[in-house]
Amino acid sequence: MVNGLTLGSVYAIVALGYTMVYGIIQLINFAHGEVVMIGAMVAYTVIVTLVGANTGLPPVAIVLLGLLAAIPVCMGVGYTLERVAYRPLRRAPRLAPLITAIGLSIILQHLALIIWSRNPLPYPQIIHTVSYHITATPDGATITNVQVAIIAGSLAMMGGLLLLVYRTKLGIAMRATAQNQEVAGLMGIDINRVISLTFVIGAALGAVAGVMVGSYYGIAHYQMGFILGLKAFSAAVLGGIGNLAGAMLGGLLLGIIEALGAGYVGDLTNLCNLSGWFDALAQRCASDPNLTLFGSNYQDVFAFLVLIAVLIFRPSGLLGERVSDRA
């Protein structure tokens, strides 16, 4: 459950990146997962260099420095993405920007491969993990300080984003552009700037998420962005794409579903529960009590199943308003 919550808050942050872009130009930023990956990689380089240099800085400061380096890089990537893949094609058929985004995500992946090699990079575990018991019993649920930091950090960022969108001038401009670009332009809003900024903010969030994923799993890989992006997208759709609160809710829900699913589906589909019914099964189970039909290696399937189910039964998502025929 705690794992799910941690995972969920990361998904939620990445999902925010998707949902912001979708909300404003009704297009899916296919390369957003790659932005997250780049963020994780840049932070990795900074952290490893600083640890290697023996600066004597406290570990938390090193991670924060890594984060500070990752954010501007990702902002740059986000801006480039918008300029190259989306702006020239804003009026083209929807298929076109989608394909350029796929192309860019391939390019980003392989540039990362060239820079950071194709091996998974071990994130240095410089922050000493401490587990705290939540429940009174000694074998009850625990939470680590890293998990606390991730959850707290994501909540803070979500709060900040909501403030930005609903309380500042830029937020008003963003919402106006989302509603009607032409009218917003007539009102004196520089649409191009607003859209660029949306991409950049989304990318900054992605950078933070990348560092979180890296330090949580302890590993960074040039292909990590793809599956993460896909799941975050599912989360965004689950919550109702284009809706900020929806993305957060969807992310948290998806994380929990996944953690619980991976934990329990194996037990539920363990054929040995049926061993009272068939003699042959009982004999098999005597030698190997884990005769599961679907184990935790199906974890990645859940996100897709959730996504497909949502799209079939409630295409506008849990918190989404009706968007007729826009999809």
Added chain:
Amino acid sequence: MHSLFDVRRNPKLAWAGIVLVGAALLALPFVIASAGTFWVRITNQAILYCFLALGLNIVVGFAGLLDLGYIAFYAVGAYVYALLASPHFNLHLPFWIILPMGAAVACMFGVLLGAPTLKLRGDYLAIVTLGFGEIIRIFLNNLSQPVNITNGPQGLYLIDPFRIGTFNFAQQETILGLDFTGPVKYYYFFLAALIAVMVINMRLQDSRIGRAWEAIREDEVAARAMGINTRNIKLLAFAMGASFGGIAGGMFSAIQGFISPESFILVESVMVLAMVVLGGMGNIWGVVLGAVLLSFVPELLREWVGPVQTALFGRPLIEPEVIRMLLFGLALVLMMLFRPAGILPSALRKRELEVVKT
């Protein structure tokens, strides 16, 4: 290219052209084989990609439904063939039974994917199909427990080659003084199949169904108002695209003799899509051209990139595989920005993309 084969208006030139191209295609494997059997294999692979690209073209090009999980059908076809013609279950059915079976099963999966996604459009459809492709791959990877069906990540091996009576496609034979190696024999079979598929595709495009697809692509609501049963026609697009993928998968199994889930990753789906886009969505000749280009250019690159880098920097800096992918990505982006209709655009697509571009 069409004018060259226009039998009705210019029969003499057309027939001469057809005979010439035919002769060139017949002689091709022997010419290539002089550079090494390896290149004949690449040619065969290129033909398989033509198959895939043509299948995907039905879904993306004709009906305008973006499918990013197309490789799943290829995988299904390949696994059906491999399971029914390998020592894994000790089944050895002849290929002319299993190939259609593979197509049928893939077709079923196509409907399975198509049915729940009928209401979705554009990006949503793309993501769901992408998820579908991944689900199939994850299942192939994990269905080795508790009952070993797919043999998991190890894959299936010792898959039977095509065989008719005693005529074995994998063996080398000398007929009329010419050396027919295994790949050369496959080449002729694949070529014949490809021509058949191309003819089917062209006839489809001009048929009632083809025009219905086009109508749906242009405007689904209007198409329905015109009395087109959009549900069935869309399902049909998925099913037909999938069955071509299934046949190609079976042929892939047979020629490789070994398959594993590794062969059916997302990048392959993207590559097939790139072929369709690069060549020109909706144009059969364009799609074939795209497939041939994207199959051969990377192989040529593989040959060249290493030596060129060694000459320039003294050692190979970047793996050719990486360069290949970079160029793919770049090609996708540049094509969309500067020539969104493809190298050989279909007339209609060209018109519509140009109008919108302003």
